[in-house]
Amino acid sequence: MKAWLALFTVLVAVIALPSSAAQTGRSVPVLHVDGAIGPATSDYVARSLEAAAEEGAPFIVLRMDTPGGLDNSMREIIREILRSPVPVVTYVSPSGARAASAGTFILYASHVAAMSPGTNVGAATPVQLGGGGGPFSAPEKADPDKEGDSGSASASEAKALNDAIAYIRSLADLRGRNADWAEAAVRSAASLPAQAALEQNVIDLVARDRNDLLAQINGMKVIAGSAETTIDTRGVTLVDVNPNWRTRLLGAITNPNIALILMMIGLYGLLFEFMNPGALYPGTIGAICLLIGLYALSALPVNYAGVALILLGIALMAAEAVSPSFGILGIGGIVAFILGATIMIDTDIPEFRLSWPVLGAVAATSLGLTVLIARLGLSAHRRKLVSGREGMIGALGEVVDWNDGKGHVFVHGERWRAVGAHGLNAATPVRVMSVDGITLGVEPVRQAPSGSYAPPPETEN
Known part of the structure; x- marks a missing residue:
């Protein structure tokens, strides 16, 4: 009898083991959004959400600390959250973090919005500097007494403002959060600390740490995709999903300063190849760098007037190298290139602006190479013919x-x-x-x- 009882106990344990392992083996990906939101961030979040859905994750934690970012990248992240069949829990953490500007929109779009003590949310007013994909900041009010283009500029700002207000109110209505405060965050750059945000129904909860977050969201019902889902945190394991090499590479090349340097390397590599046909190395390296630089620019909000000036500068510098004009074409190309680079990136976010030291270094390098080409051309002109x-x-x-x-x-x-x-x-x-x-x-x-x-x-x- 004892032998049968022992065998029965073993069988029950074996049968129960897979279920227990499956319960304790559930992993929840934790994504990290730190710093300005750009193309690399949106690519990282989109790919992670897709992978989590394929792997059947019970939910996703999006830990966020951001001052804002690019409008196009923010909207791409929100689109992925809205269509995700896996609930997204956005957690503004650690203490001292913020979900400012574009981060406010992402927090409102999330299935569950949480903050840790000592954090803040808000200041989400947009600014359009002349094209799509602009950043978020406070616009100037229209002055009817001003003449010239002030009317069109004010109309553009009003369109951007009203579009952002309608967008965040739609997100608030979708998630049942405070739409009036959301409008105030956009219209007048309102901001709230964590506890006040909870009291005004801007967020769903305030959690001290990850364990407290899991305890509070357990059993919450949310609409993920087109179905109602109950979040179950029992036996889950939080797994940090850090950006892979692709995201880090994209983040590096979408830095406007890196993109500009890559374009210059590509330009001069091709010029040296044209001047010395058959060298191969300058042409190969130059073509690769130029294509990567152009790809980076395609992922950033650009001003097309700046792009046109850059192309004009490249054409003039190429003409100087092919048919030396003793500097005039090269200097004109440098001036056009630097002016174009200055206005090319259509944003006032520091992380996505060109650095003046980088522009100065590029200008000095280009000027030096132009002077060198001009001197070589002048020296060749004065030299006695030998053929x-x-x-x-x-x-x-x-x-x-x-x-x-x-x-x-x-x-x-x-x-x-x-x-x-x-x-x-x-x-x-x-x-x-x-x-x-x-x-x-x-x-x-x-x-x-x-x-x-x-x-x-x-x-x-």
Whole structure:
């Protein structure tokens, strides 16, 4: 009897083991959004949400600390959250963190919005600096007394403001959160600390740490995708999902300063290849760098006037290298390139602005290379010709045979027909004075004591 009881206990344990392992083996990915939100961030979040859905994760934790970011990247993240079948729990953490500007929109779009003590949310007013994909900041109010383009500028700002208000109110209505405060965060850059945000129904909970967060969200019902889901945190394991090499690479090349440097390396690599055909290395490296730089620019909010100036600068500098104009084309190209680079990135977010030291270094390098090309061109222009018809004038040679003022001479390793003075003998040193087709006009030169050829003595007029 005891043996049967022991066997039954073992069987029950074996049957129960897979269920227990499955329960304790559930992993929850924790994504980390730190710093300004850009193309690399949106790519990282989108790929992680897709992977979590494929792996059947019970929910996702999006830990966030951001001052804001690019509008296009923010909207891409929100689209992925809204269509995700896996609930997204956005947690503003640690203490001292913030969900400002674009972070406020992402917090409102999340299925569960949580903050840790000592954090804040808000200040979500947009600014459009002249094109789509702009950042978030406070716009200036329209002044009806101003003339010129102020009306169109005010209209553009009003459109951006109203669009952002409608967007965040729709997110608030979708998640059942305070839509009036959301509008105030956009319209007047309102901001709240964590506890006040909880009291005003801006967020769902305040959690001290991850364990407190898991305890509070357990059993919450949310609409994820098109179905209602109950969050179950029993036996889950939080697993940090850090950005992979692809995200880190994208984050590096979408830095406008890196993109500009890559474009310059690509430009000069191609120019050196054109100047020295067959070198291969400059052309190969230059083409790769230029394509990567252009890809980075395509992922950033750009001003097309700046892009046009950059292309004009590149064309002028290429023309300087191909047909040197003693600097004028190169200098004009540098000026156009720097002006274009200054206005190219359409944002006032520090992380996505070109650095003045980088611009200065690029300008100095370009100016130095242009001056070098101009000096080489000027030096080549002043140098005596050593090939062709002009290169033959003044060349030294030696008589091969001679009869009655004509014969053959040996010049530049070649045998030429020649005409000249009577009485020249074989091996007499001569100098080429003219070229008529394939016949040279020569005259004798005296021979220096060392045996080398020397020019004839000067005569007075």
